[in-house]
Amino acid sequence: MISLLNDYSEGAHPRILALLTEHNLAQCAGYGEDVYSEQAKALIQQHLHNEHAQIHLVSGGTQANTVIIKSILRPHEAVIAAQSGHIAVHETGAIEATGHKVIVAPSGADGKLTPESIADICHSHTDEHMVKPKLVYISQTTENGSVYTVDELTAIRACCDALGLYLHIDGARLGAALAANKALSLALIAQIADVFYIGGTKNGALIGEAIVIVNSDLQDAFRFVMKQHGALLAKGRLLGIQFLGLFEDKIFFESAQNAHANAMYLAEGLRALGCEFLTPPQSNQIFPIFPNSVMAALQEQFAFYTWQAMDAERSAVRLVTSWASDIENIVLFLQQAETLLNEYSVS
Amino acid sequence: MISLLNDYSEGAHPRILALLTEHNLAQCAGYGEDVYSEQAKALIQQHLHNEHAQIHLVSGGTQANTVIIKSILRPHEAVIAAQSGHIAVHETGAIEATGHKVIVAPSGADGKLTPESIADICHSHTDEHMVKPKLVYISQTTENGSVYTVDELTAIRACCDALGLYLHIDGARLGAALAANKALSLALIAQIADVFYIGGTKNGALIGEAIVIVNSDLQDAFRFVMKQHGALLAKGRLLGIQFLGLFEDKIFFESAQNAHANAMYLAEGLRALGCEFLTPPQSNQIFPIFPNSVMAALQEQFAFYTWQAMDAERSAVRLVTSWASDIENIVLFLQQAETLLNEYSVS
Amino acid sequence: MISLLNDYSEGAHPRILALLTEHNLAQCAGYGEDVYSEQAKALIQQHLHNEHAQIHLVSGGTQANTVIIKSILRPHEAVIAAQSGHIAVHETGAIEATGHKVIVAPSGADGKLTPESIADICHSHTDEHMVKPKLVYISQTTENGSVYTVDELTAIRACCDALGLYLHIDGARLGAALAANKALSLALIAQIADVFYIGGTKNGALIGEAIVIVNSDLQDAFRFVMKQHGALLAKGRLLGIQFLGLFEDKIFFESAQNAHANAMYLAEGLRALGCEFLTPPQSNQIFPIFPNSVMAALQEQFAFYTWQAMDAERSAVRLVTSWASDIENIVLFLQQAETLLNEYSVS
Amino acid sequence: MISLLNDYSEGAHPRILALLTEHNLAQCAGYGEDVYSEQAKALIQQHLHNEHAQIHLVSGGTQANTVIIKSILRPHEAVIAAQSGHIAVHETGAIEATGHKVIVAPSGADGKLTPESIADICHSHTDEHMVKPKLVYISQTTENGSVYTVDELTAIRACCDALGLYLHIDGARLGAALAANKALSLALIAQIADVFYIGGTKNGALIGEAIVIVNSDLQDAFRFVMKQHGALLAKGRLLGIQFLGLFEDKIFFESAQNAHANAMYLAEGLRALGCEFLTPPQSNQIFPIFPNSVMAALQEQFAFYTWQAMDAERSAVRLVTSWASDIENIVLFLQQAETLLNEYSVS
Incomplete structure (x- = not known):
């Protein structure tokens, strides 16, 4: 059969396993402060053309989304997602479990949010009897395999700016989006999003997603929230070595x-x-x-x-x-x- | 230097890496329903002498403790831990983040809970103005390297039975305890605890802890709570293969x-x-x-x-x-x- | 003007204020254990034709809904509501703040849930990647002023039984429903719902809603959850005297x-x-x-x-x-x- | 007997009931935006000598503490309280239910926190494996009837400033403190605390506490958090009229x-x-x-x-x-x- x-039926790209084996007995610091994680983060910053972006490595997508959203929102604030968005449907209420409503916008077969749907939601949330929309969540590629164009992303960014919203891009399949649309790049995504993550699990790694926090207002104390959520691995090297391999050897793009x-x-x-x-x-x-x-x-x-x-x-x-x-x-x-x-x- | x-400065036991490499390209089901996880669970059940124990593999100890405690307690219920207990000090309020108080008992240099300290807490929590203690948390070995004896564990179990409390044993270093005290065994721990976890991260694995739910009252819908907390890895094989290696090849004990x-x-x-x-x-x-x-x-x-x-x-x-x-x-x-x-x- | x-622009029915004044200096127990609250609860039980129903008095509707839902659901469980349901729209994410998703069903201009819409939701929630629907929330009267008929309520009850769901009826305007449809009664509502509340704030009281827990499986430790949520008033007499007045003097119905x-x-x-x-x-x-x-x-x-x-x-x-x-x-x-x-x- | x-065994000061009766049929806005609440807030601001202080009226003390602390803290942040502090013991884990640890400092028979005990806690919380202390909670009077002197309060304020902590004073019995120590005043408390509340329930009102947010950094969106927690009463007039009476007629002080x-x-x-x-x-x-x-x-x-x-x-x-x-x-x-x-x- x-x-x-x-896209997660197999293990990891063989080169990733080789690197894990090669560095296996080196002793290094725990909880993501190892030399491999440091190198991986520096390498990703280069791809982003942004040395101020803060990068954190976690084990999976639900974890990435949850820690990001929990860290950003105040208690009464909510996140807007497409009706078919992963956080709205397939994360067993992980976002609500941190206390926040996911406001869903109707979305067509392409599973995309539009500036109009975002604005509609904001305009219908008028006072303290309703949650306050504060963050927009989109997936790139979407859960339906569609890819936001540069123009679509730019329009959503402008909409967020106009409405005082942050933008988070779920990049569980960001590699797939970059492969599908050559006008996209990690650097461009980093210009458009306040925060996003680069998916490793579905693109050659055993596990691992690299969270990128571009907006410096959102960077404070992120490791505390990670630890609280069980997202700081004792052997953070496992993530560091893999992302080093993904980007040093271009395995991510290939x-x-x-x-x-x-x-x-x-x-x-x-x-x-x-x-x-x-x-x-x-x-x-x-x-x-x-x-x-x-x-x-x-x-x-x-x-x-x-x-x-x-x-x-x-x-x-x-x-x-x-x-x-x-x-x-x-x-x-x-x-x-x-x-x-x-x-x-x-x- | x-x-x-x-005990988490190195990677994994070489045999673990070899197994990951050997099975790397086999396609298998995601989210812990792969054949390796199934085999690993069956093997652990044999060690427990308990085929009804439910087993779940997760990536780390804070995650294991959080998912277990969140799944067991109702909103007003609390967990009792030693003052030096990991959940009380070094998990950045992970338990409180799920809504539950950690009631700390004074503990000596050995970091152990005693039946007396547990009973004192229960007797001072008298009505609905205070949380209701419902779960006891101990670490074996403790955070201070001490090892509960069989008699001590038996006495705590009796105390829990008398007071209507569940018992959870944090086994991040359960291997170390078994090595330290030959009167202990996985089967014995499974007789004493309602739930516990067997630590892989600190005992030869890259990552991974095997949660064991012995008490059938606590088994319902555990995978929902795991998924909600980001603890179901898409490539659950990573955990399955490792625990298969740990127990098939006795790497865990060695x-x-x-x-x-x-x-x-x-x-x-x-x-x-x-x-x-x-x-x-x-x-x-x-x-x-x-x-x-x-x-x-x-x-x-x-x-x-x-x-x-x-x-x-x-x-x-x-x-x-x-x-x-x-x-x-x-x-x-x-x-x-x-x-x-x-x-x-x-x- | x-x-x-x-229906909350004025104070209280004058008879309520008279009773508060009449009993003002009597000393009594705090936190809802006063003699007035006890009498009021007994009186309500008579109206319900159910002496086993557990009754708790709280200050407002959002509080009632939140404490009820928080007390009933396990972490991964969710509540189903109409799109226009109060908990879905106008409680600032109070339910999500306790960790639970509100799954909304499309509802027509009448704002009613139907057995079909409930069943559709249950059938589309298939595994542990999605929340588990466990509770149905309806408002009687609805937010749009419509009134569920006896047949409609009976059908929803049957649907809940078939699907293993609890039924909670938000009765902020239950008085209005009883006045609108003489086939309804408090006793009938108590036969159909697992839990509901009788609204006082919008029907003659200064503040106050009487929560009725009919299903004995849901009665345990409810006062703990109330206290945790700030819903146990020190001067519970304020609620007790009012509900005594509402039902002793038929002010509720009038x-x-x-x-x-x-x-x-x-x-x-x-x-x-x-x-x-x-x-x-x-x-x-x-x-x-x-x-x-x-x-x-x-x-x-x-x-x-x-x-x-x-x-x-x-x-x-x-x-x-x-x-x-x-x-x-x-x-x-x-x-x-x-x-x-x-x-x-x-x- | x-x-x-x-101090909550009786109803309300007769003048309070008279005012409620007097204004009973006046129609006014709901949810705390009524004219009485507005007047009461202005009056309290005068007593505070601070027209920028934001004032919110809620029904009880646990509710006040919970909404305040929930509104202030980010997920990984914690509140410091004395071991005998109300939030630490007698609120059924209300603070933990919002996700935050209450770090307890040992306190003597007087139930007071000291700058030393606060500093000790801050110095022992060193990194992201532990929660981050961000808020100090004291009760005035304490749960043991003691009264912080002006010097003690000033020293705690200085300690908070030095350590980057906010200060919240639980004033369930603030009236009692003012009566006990004439060097204290509402205006002085407002100079020292970032936030506090003035207790009505235990000092002449039927129910009601006036939350005062002095620090403007903490004022944003507070009504959203109140509503989310069920703390916005539909008939906010009930609180407004009472606090108007308490301060207009000096009932509070008398x-x-x-x-x-x-x-x-x-x-x-x-x-x-x-x-x-x-x-x-x-x-x-x-x-x-x-x-x-x-x-x-x-x-x-x-x-x-x-x-x-x-x-x-x-x-x-x-x-x-x-x-x-x-x-x-x-x-x-x-x-x-x-x-x-x-x-x-x-x-």
Whole structure:
């Protein structure tokens, strides 16, 4: 069974494991103050073109979002997210567990927030009987595989400035976004966001996300909040060595490129077979629509999620590629799909 | 510089890294439902002689304590800990951040709770104007390196039963306790505690603690609380493979034995040199007392913490050994100490 | 200026103040254990036909909802509410501040939850990556003045039973509901809900809501949670005497009846003038639609809220009557409206 | 049975009830924006000699402390209190329920914090593994009836300034302190504290505490936090009218003076009978020591709390006077005590 379920099915890029092994017995400071973490942070700052950005390494995305939002907001303040946003749906109320409401904005199939939806929310929150929106959360790429353009990001930034809101970008799949849109860069993201994180787990690392706090007003005492939330690993070296490897050896960008290229090849191939898509394929998550019988037959050989029933006969599915995807498996998928779709159209 | 600062200065036991590398490209389910985690849990259940114990793997000790306590307590309930307990002092208010008071009991130099101190607290919490004690937290070994005996643990268990309290044992250094007292075993701990965790981070793993929920009343929906707290790793395999290695290959017990043997050798050697100790050396953390000048000279070659000033001239220090400790370094430390103490007594 | 803004613009029913004055110097126990509170609770139990129902008196509605929900839910559990539900919108994130998500169901103009909307939410919350719905919150009357029928309540109860959910009824305006629908009674509400509260603040008291916990599984330690939330008044007598007055002297029912009769008279009068309504007038909050110029002219003499623009020329407004409403003012309003509407239709 | 149990056994000063009755049917704005609240706040500002102080009226002391502390602290920050401080012991973990640790300083029989104890705590909280002390909480009068002198308050203020701490004074019995020490005044308290509250519940009101936020850095959005915590009463007039009465008619000061004079008369009388005291009588709570048999006999006629066993034969008790205390009852108590003590000394 070949899995296209997600981008965290395998371990780490082999080079990452090699580095962990190479430095294994060196003794170093705990809790993220090791030399590897220091070097990794300096390296990331270079990519950001911003030596004042504060960087913290944590183990996962829910943890990153929770610590960031908890650290920023006062008790009565809330975060705005798209209805399909990860913090709004798939983090088991982690943000609410820190005391804050997630205000959801209706979002289309692309899962994006817009300046209009943000402004609408702010204008309807008028007094102390309602929470005060203070932070905007967007995911890049979104949970639906779409990618915010530079113009869209710039417009959201302007909207945040006008309304006195901070902007946090969930970059669990930021590598995928950079691979999908060459106009984007880490430096650009650092210019637009107040805070964001660079996802390692879904892009070549065993675990690890690098939180970047650009806005200096939000930097104070962040390590306290991390520790309080169990996000300071005793062996912070585990994160430091991995991010050093990701950026020193460009594994971060190469891993994302591999995932992207495989996804685009797959999308092109499916389109050539006459497939329609739930949303336009943009990044390493694509959502083709298959007849249910074809879907079922494919699922005998490939693991992937059924996403949404389109009608009585057809469903959209989610296919995800990763740093570890092998083009041979993609070719196999396309061949199998072609055979099944042909059989289906004949029947 | 040789470090005796703590037991998390190095990476992982080489066999752990080898296993991670060996299984790296196998595709498996996320969020702790991978085959390695399943196997590791089954193996641990065997060690516990309890197939009904529920096991969950998380990344660190603060996270383990927080998720456990948050999951167990209702809003008005509190946890009792020794004044020197990790949750009371060194977790940046993580328990309070989940809404619960940590009631501290005065504890002696050994850092242990006693049935008397627990009962005193319960009897002074009389009505709804005060929190309701519901859970007892002890660390085995304690933060001061002491080890609860079987009798002490049994007495605390009886006290908890009499007072309607749950018992949680923080086993960040449970391996060290087992190595220190052969009358203890994982199975015994599982008979005494309602919930506990087996520390991997400080005993041979890169990261990882195995939470064991013995009391079935406390097992419901634990994974929800984990996810809410950011404690479900997407690549749960990282924890599964490590705990499989720790217990399949007995690395857990051998690592603890190495730390213990080195600490006892060091303690014996220092005692032979006439050293006194803040507390009797029992496990891999020992607290010898040195003249300040000797301490300072030792710290030029060895890294370790000054723990407590004894008087104007002498200080207790903390020396910690680990799974990675090398007896040659211990011998070196003793030789250096002998030389310095001789010089000191002559002067 | 005559206010139709809300039902809490005046003080208390004069009989309540008389009772407070009458018993003023009697010394009694604090924190709700006074003789008046005990008597009031016994009296309410009689109205409920349920001597096992646990009753607690608190100062306000947000406090009642917060303490109830906080006491019931475990950390990962959530409450379902209509999009327009008070806890979802107008309590400044009070529920989230206790760590729990409020899952909103889309609701129509009537602001009601339906079994279908509840079931949809439960079916879409499938695993530990999402919060677990455990409690349903409805308001009776709703925030839009509508009243759940006995059949609707029964259907929601059945839905809750089928899905393993508790049901909480926010009765800030429960008096208004009883006045509006004679098939309802306190005893019936107590048969349907697991927990609810009887609003005093908006129905003749100075302050005060009586929380009723019918389900014995939810009764344990409730006073602890109240105290923790600052909801145990030192002079609990203030609440006890008022609820004693409300039910001993039937002020509760008479006050609600006065508000209802005034509202119905007003609604009938407006309908006779050709007014349309945003939602069918059912209780003491009604939502007639006026031409904007008429509305503005009325607002020179009467205070009331503009609720919603219907189109460029017309707006729905909210008119609220109370225990203290005087029919002469209602007649005045109708006269004025008639004059203004006539002028408008001529122009 | 005559109660000396506490200072909240009776209702309100009759003038307060008269004012509530007088203004009962006036319609006014809700949620603390009524004309009475506005007038009361202006009046209090005059007493403070500070027109920039922000004033908010809430229903009780636990609520006041909770909202204040929650509003001020960031997640990792903690409040320092005496071991006997109300927030540390008798608020059912209300502060921890908002996520913050209460760090307790050992305190003597007087229940006071000292600059030394505050500094000790700050110096032992060294890094991000521990919470960060940010706020000092003292009660004036203390829970033990003692009164901070101007010098003591000034020294604590200086200590707070030196250490970057805010100072909050719990004034549940601030009236009692002002009556006990004429060098104190509301204006002086407002110069020393960053925030404090003026207790009404225990000094003549039915309910109500006036929170004063002097430090403008702490004023932002306070009403949001109040509303979130259920501390904005719909009929805020109930608080406004009472505080207007308390300060317009000097009931606040007269009530405190009555409690104080009765307590001092009682203390002098007992001293004349040879009684010893647990702590020197300073305010409306006094702690005389009686032979147990005398105590028991007194408790047949007077209600009061046994506070602490002194030895096998004697106990300290707590006697509390209030705004409503009648000197005739005090005289009766002294006569009875004299008789019983005489009998005891003869036997």
